[in-house]
Amino acid sequence: MAVTLHDVARLAGVSIKTVSNVINDYPHIRPATREKVELAITELGYTPNLTARSLRSGRTGAIALAVPDLALAYFAELAAAVIAAAEASGLVVLVEQTGADPERERELLRSPRLKMTDGLIFSPLGLGQEDIAALEVPYPLVLLGERMFDGPSDHVTMQNVEAARAATEHLIAAGRRRIAVIGSHEGEVIGSAGLRLRGYREALEAHGIAYDESIIGPSMAWHRESGARAMRELLARGVGFDAVFALNDTLALGAMRALLEAGRRVPDDVAVIGFDNIDEAQYTVPSLSTVDPGRAWIAETAVATLLERIAHPQSDVPPRLLLADFSVVARESTHAA
Amino acid sequence: MAVTLHDVARLAGVSIKTVSNVINDYPHIRPATREKVELAITELGYTPNLTARSLRSGRTGAIALAVPDLALAYFAELAAAVIAAAEASGLVVLVEQTGADPERERELLRSPRLKMTDGLIFSPLGLGQEDIAALEVPYPLVLLGERMFDGPSDHVTMQNVEAARAATEHLIAAGRRRIAVIGSHEGEVIGSAGLRLRGYREALEAHGIAYDESIIGPSMAWHRESGARAMRELLARGVGFDAVFALNDTLALGAMRALLEAGRRVPDDVAVIGFDNIDEAQYTVPSLSTVDPGRAWIAETAVATLLERIAHPQSDVPPRLLLADFSVVARESTHAA
DNA sequence: GCAACACTGTACAACGTTGTAGCCCCTCGG
DNA sequence: CCGAGGGGCTACAACGTTGTACAGTGTTGC
Structure with missing residues (x-):
């Protein structure tokens, strides 16, 4: 054999x-x-025998990709893009799920299982600024999706603040003034939730709209279910709003569902915009306006950057921050009433 | 270092x-x-150094999972379940995308890249009965999702025919008689499309309903977009129908979208049922009735079966066919009008 | 007091591949 | 006719680990 x-x-x-x-x-x-x-x-x-070849050459031809959960559409589509980009470079991809658990994320970084790969593309959810030390790892690492400052690794990310600001301004331009938020993480500053909320507040401020905590709907999980729940809570509070900025598309879909159940029409009564531009956003009824954060570009750039670091391990090129272009995708859920 | x-x-x-x-x-x-x-x-x-350990021991601690496309919700959720099950057994998972291209699927089976893994869980879309010889591979292999007869490998699969029949009967029980199909593959016999269509026909036959080709909407791709397109074509034909059996949920969501655009109410004018029970089916408006084919059980069983074959490579246990239990999940899209 | 036996540790080979050094032979310039 | 150079190939070592064989040291049983 x-x-x-x-x-x-x-x-x-x-x-x-x-x-x-x-x-x-x-x-x-x-x-x-x-x-x-x-x-x-x-x-x-x-x-x-690739194992023997790896041992001899020190290269495995595999990279690892760590995401919170493949069942989340955004990460599934991201993984699909990363795998496709890697395959174009002759690499295979080992996929890990962290469940967005900070403890498991830290553990992953130290895991010897990564010894089977040449490097890691890591999309952390739970890690914060205080974990920067944990990112000092002895293998090439490219971070995705959250902006951390002064970290030791390359970072390919979306412009969370600016894109969220653009999304909010899209609602303001449509004449909305009472813009609720779904999916905030209280007290968070540098995570996706914190950054997107910041963009939201910047937009409000720029247009002289007061920030009103009573229409901010927190939700740690970013599932459809939690989006629906957060929206029901918001509705139960009895506060008025004419628009919703959901911090991602999945939350937005859940929120739309809850709005429709409650008899609110989208976009007539409430305009809804999401974030991520996942595939299904264009097929819902009404179709979901959202921000395209440049996922394909992020995937390709992450693989290319990692490959470069793998090829030149000792290079003293300082950590780079690579920002994807974003665009607001206007669909039915924010059409003028 | x-x-x-x-x-x-x-x-x-x-x-x-x-x-x-x-x-x-x-x-x-x-x-x-x-x-x-x-x-x-x-x-x-x-x-x-896991590479050295692998070379010495002959075991890598990794398995490969090959699916058509992670951007398809069903496969993303399947992959999430497989990765979770593998992790519970201390394994990591290398994910490959075949794009449902038969040529790439055959190529994958021979690919030396698999030498980096202990075995393969393979969910083929394009392979047919004529490719059975290609499945004679020198490593443990577990097939998912399609029923092939007399293949040389273990097979963990859903009961496509029976589940499709149950889905169709659910529509019939709701009083529907003109049941259209979305997503058929013309001439296919043993693929998911062929098997599900067979279940559909069996249900019709059992209830004395004639099979009518004019309400069968073919679509090779099983995306939301193609579901919407197929439905539009069906509507354009001007043939009457009061229900739709979409051969998977994604097609169903696209078809629902097209129905609503055309002013048909779901379920009042047209009842819709899908297949797969992907997460989002319960959050759409109306929520989508579907068949749960037992995805979680399939993932766990596939990993367990593969592990067993890896542990006993020379065992002369004959290839097994493991069938998951299914259940019809009734939601709004098939509620009685 | 001596064989038998566990305990604790070592040396060496092997997994299958590729890098390095070197050998032989041929060709070519001088 | 000889040395230099390079084409074409081989032998050997090494990547980092674990299995096998074995060598000491006590400890036990008789």
Whole structure:
């Protein structure tokens, strides 16, 4: 079963190094020899043992991708894009789920399981500024999705503040003034929730609209279900609002559902905008306005950046912050009434 | 940077094998020695090189999962479940996307990249009965999601025919007689589309309803977009129908969208049922009736079965067919008018 | 007091591959 | 005719780990 270079070499009547050379396209081999070897390879059905090759070369040809949960549409689509980009570079991707648990995220960074990969693309949810030390890891690391300052690693991220501000301004431009928020994390500053809320507040401020805590709907989880729940709580408070900025699309879909159940029309009574531009946002009824944070670009850039760090491990290029372009995608859920 | 057993052994003043023994919990080590070694390990920050361990032991601790596309909700949720199940067994998962391209699926099976894993969980879309020979691979393989007969590998699958039949009967029980189909693959017999269509026809037959090709809407792709397109085509034909069986949930969501655009009410004018029970089915408006094919059980069983084959490679247990229980999930989209 | 036996540790080989050094032979310039 | 140079190939070591064989040291049983 396990056909090795030795077997091929014996059959072809050459040394194993010659077989290795044929496989690796070493130029100085006589055509006759090459043919002999290739014949033996196909006859035995030899395929190289990648584990041995990795041990010898120090490279595995695999990268790890750690996301909170693949069942979340945003991360599923991100993972799909990363895997596709990696495959284009001849890499395979090992996917880990952290469940957005800070403890598991820290553990992951130290995990020896990463020894099987050449580097890590990591989309943390629970880590904060205080975990920067944990990011000092002895392998190439590219962070996604949250902005951390002065971290030791490259960072490919969306412009959370600016994009959230643009989303909010899109609602303001549509004539809305009482803009509720769904999905805030109280006290958070540098996470996606904190940054997007900041963009929201900047937009309000720029247009002279007072920030009103009573229409901020907190929700730690960013599931459809929690979006619906947060919206029901908001409705139960009896406070008025004519628009909703959901901090991601999934929350927005849940919130829309709760609004419709409560008899509020979207967008007539309440305009809704999300964040992420996941595929399904364009197929809901009404279709969901959102911000496209540049996911495809993020995936490609993350893989390219990681590859560069893998290729030049000792390079003293300082950590880079790479920002994706974003765009507001206007759909039915924010159409003028 | 690269701390090895040698470094630890030198610092602790023992042989490398002793260090190895400490790490692998070999029982006969004096407490004093163990302590010395553990001290050296933490001082140097040693972590084992999994590549070397794999080469030596022949086991990698990784499995591969191949799905058509992670951006498809069903496969994202399946992958999430497989990764979680694998993690519970101490395995990591390498995810590949085949794009449902038969050529790439065949290629994947022969790919040396799988040499980095102990086995493969494979959810093929494009492969047919004629590809059975390609499934004779020299590593443990568990197939998901399609029923193939007399294949050489274990197969964990949903009861496509029976579940589709139950879905159709659910519509019939709600008083519907003109039941359209969205997502058929013409001429297909053993793929998910073919099997589900067969279940549909069996249900019709059992209730004395004639099969009418004019309300069968083909669609190779199973995206929301293609579901909407197929539904629009069906509507354009001008044929009457009072229900739709979409061959998966994503198609159903797209079809619902197209129905609503066309002014047909769901479920009043047209009842809709899907297949898969993806998370979002319960959050759409109206919420989508569907069939839960037992995804969680499939993921756990696939991992457990693969692990068993990995543990006993030469076992002559014949290929097994493991069938998940299914259930019809009745929601608003099929409520009695 | 001596064999038998567990306990504790070591040395060496091996997993399958690739890098390095070097050998042989041929060609070519001088 | 000889040395230099390079094409074509081989032998060997090494990547970091674990299995096997074995060598000491006590300890036990008789």
